[in-house]
Amino acid sequence: MKLAAIDFGRLYRDHLAAANRNPKRADTWDARAADMSRKALKSRYVDEFIGRMDLAGARTLLDVGCGPGTIGLPLAERLERVIGLDFSRKMLDELLANAAALGLDNVEALHLAWEDDWSAVPACDIVVASRSTTVEDMEAALHKLNDKANRHVYMTHLVGGRFIDPAVLEVVGRDLPALPDYIYIVNLLYRMGIHPRLDYIETEGRLAGAGDFDAFHARVVWALGELDADETARLRDWYARTPSPRAGAPMRWAFIAWDKPAD
Ligand SMILES: C[S@@+](CC[C@H](N)C(=O)[O-])C[C@H]1O[C@@H](n2cnc3c(N)ncnc32)[C@H](O)[C@@H]1O
Numbered sequence: 001m002k003l004a005a006i007d008f009g010r011l012y013r014d015h016l017a018a019a020n021r022n023p024k025r026a027d028t029w030d031a032r033a034a035d036m037s038r039k040a041l042k043s044r045y046v047d048e049f050i051g052r053m054d055l056a057g058a059r060t061l062l063d064v065g066c067g068p069g070t071i072g073l074p075l076a077e078r079l080e081r082v083i084g085l086d087f088s089r090k091m092l093d094e095l096l097a098n099a100a101a102l103g104l105d106n107v108e109a110l111h112l113a114w115e116d117d118w119s120a121v122p123a124c125d126i127v128v129a130s131r132s133t134t135v136e137d138m139e140a141a142l143h144k145l146n147d148k149a150n151r152h153v154y155m156t157h158l159v160g161g162r163f164i165d166p167a168v169l170e171v172v173g174r175d176l177p178a179l180p181d182y183i184y185i186v187n188l189l190y191r192m193g194i195h196p197r198l199d200y201i202e203t204e205g206r207l208a209g210a211g212d213f214d215a216f217h218a219r220v221v222w223a224l225g226e227l228d229a230d231e232t233a234r235l236r237d238w239y240a241r242t243p244s245p246r247a248g249a250p251m252r253w254a255f256i257a258w259d260k261p262a263d
Contacts, residue, residue, distance in 0.1 A: 064127065
């Protein structure tokens with residue numbers, strides 16, 4: 001078989017379908033907006049993401065799946081215009097409230113999904129998609145990012161395809177296939193004639209810092225969906241037996257970057 005014969009877009013879609021996840025809808029993200037907003041804007045992840053960006057000569061930035069403004073807002077003072085795109089109305093409300101609280105008047109919200117028609121989305125010097133690329137069609141998403149960028153694209157995507165520590169999956173007794181991870185993106189970009197730079201950012205596991213069992217349980221439910229009584233009992237038992245911090249393995253994000261050729 002020849003590499004050129006492999007349709008990585010199709011492979012990605014097939015892998016995602018086989019992983020059999022219910023996609024998280026906009027209202028599910030709405031419900032997380034206030035909580036994310038409290039935590040997102042200052043973290044080592046943000047510093048590491050921004051530290052890898054080249055802002056020289058850039059005036060505009062499009063932040064796709066912007067959430068409460070995790071990447072766009074800390075950069076807004078250094079830019080003329082920041083546009084946050086998200087399909088969650090509540091995330092965009094948090095973006096605008098956070099911008100106002102920071103005294104920023106150059107931040108705009110675009111209520112759109114990855115899957116929508118992006119013809120009204122302005123091209124920007126920098127396009128960012130941070131932890132927001134669990135999409136149905138990765139090939140289409142990468143074309144959208146690339147098409148809207150004048151200078152650079154920066155994105156992160158999970159390594160390994162699991163948002164939750166496999167040890168906790170085992171405790172609960174679920175067999176959760178991994179989601180397609182970053183390696184599809186590298187191959188898809190290659191097929192688009194793009195040779196990206198690749199780096200990694202490590203963050204605490206999603207279960208880190210849960211103050212009590214209810215908070216811990218809520219985070220497991222976010223990752224796995226509702227647990228039945230037996231699953232909850234197994235998790236409670238494991239929680240009681242396991243010393244704090246019960247954070248699980250760290251998460252690794254592939255940081256993928258490419259430049260647009262100058263005209
Ligand atoms: C994990 S959060 C990441 C937020 C922020 N970029 C960060 O790194 O903290 C994922 C964001 O992507 C948005 N999102 C998820 N699916 C989307 C879709 N199909 N179209 C647009 N936004 C989407 C969610 O509403 C959420 O704000």
